Amino acid sequence: MAGKPKLHYTCGRGKMESIRWLLAAAGVEFEEQFIETNEHLEKLRNGGSLLFQQVPLVEIDGMKMVQTRAILNYIAGKYNLYGKDLKERAWIDMYVEGTTDLMGMIMQLPLQSAEMREKNLALIIERAKTRYFPVYEKALKDHGHDYLVGNKFSWADIQLLEAILMVEECKPDILSAFPQLQAFKGRISNIPTIKKFLQPGSQRKPPADDKYIANRGKCCLTSVRFHFPQLLLKYL
């Protein structure tokens, strides 16, 4: 029952990347099994490993956990990255939901036509600058602490760094008007577990390229269809 968590997903970021970040930041070693063919996915489905026929799947502590947020909540709780009480958890949840929305928009980009991609990229940059980053900039400025919630390292900090780096891949100077976030980025990147994860050779995955999209399209068509309604909600 003890043993490293085992992650089942395609060999790319997608919805599993936030889980990789959280485990890595918590200093937890994990194994990965990459799904590269439709047959492999069907085998997992037919074997009853996927509660709702979908990945991510993380085998952890005797459970076959699915649903990204459920997995993240469990890891955060287990490794004390979820605040000290209900109210701190509420703030962490709010902050994490915000960065999840922002990263979700970016995650959709490679799946879109060139025209949609350009339009949505502009929207992402606008949202990052006017809706999301100002919130975290203000939070850090108001309390003057190193971490977002409760003066203690938490899931919210990990996810914010992940989001910052992801947006920077879209627009390298995105933090130019956010001095607190620049300092935050420097600080959190230097936390030993995170520093290690940011080095080449770690389990961090690169941004999606065309080959990954082509492959993923073959395996996971249904999840693309599902994203559609959520897409609309994210843009509201």
Next chain:
Amino acid sequence: MAGKPKLYYFDGRGKMESIRWLLAAAGVEFEEKFVETKEQLEKLVKDGDLLFHQLPMVEIDGMKMVQTRAILSYIAGKYNLYGKDLKERALIDMYVEGITDLMQMVMMLPFSPAEAKAKNLASIEEKATKRYFPVFEKVLKQHGQDFLVGNRFSWADVQLLEVILAVEEKIPAVLSGFPQLQAFKTKMSNVPTIKKFLQPGSARKPPPDDNYVATVMSIFNLN
């Protein structure tokens, strides 16, 4: 600081409905402020009341909470509807997330273009009967208990009842292959707080109609 939670949203189900269900099931009285125009929404944003410029927003325990999941998790935790430990919470989270995916499809249906509606409805029926309901049917059958997790009423039960009723509104015979879920539906509907919520005159909102769709579309400039 004490005082009833106050819900800010449109006068319709949308993303706030699950929050209304959970508060009602927990026996918590709440107030509602309906956002009816773009100007009202913009004012909330301008006044700094909406952390990410979005609804739902719930004023509760001195916080202006946003993000549906954050709000639901807080209410579930506060009113002991979130299991007794991390593992029960994990199960509740998995079930709730699955149900939310199905609920999302139902929520978006009235916003589909006319030509896509029939197809989306068929998709809901397929996913409900092949992907989601079988999971909960099996869970209930295997442990034989009244509630989904830990032999105790939880957020997962509330949300499952909510989605069953929402899908039944569109597909009345959807539970025909699911005897456990039929029994579950009856039992949960008779939990006193839920029974009250299911009666006319409660804060429960009716299914979205054209007026609701038009309001939302106009507030977000989607028309």
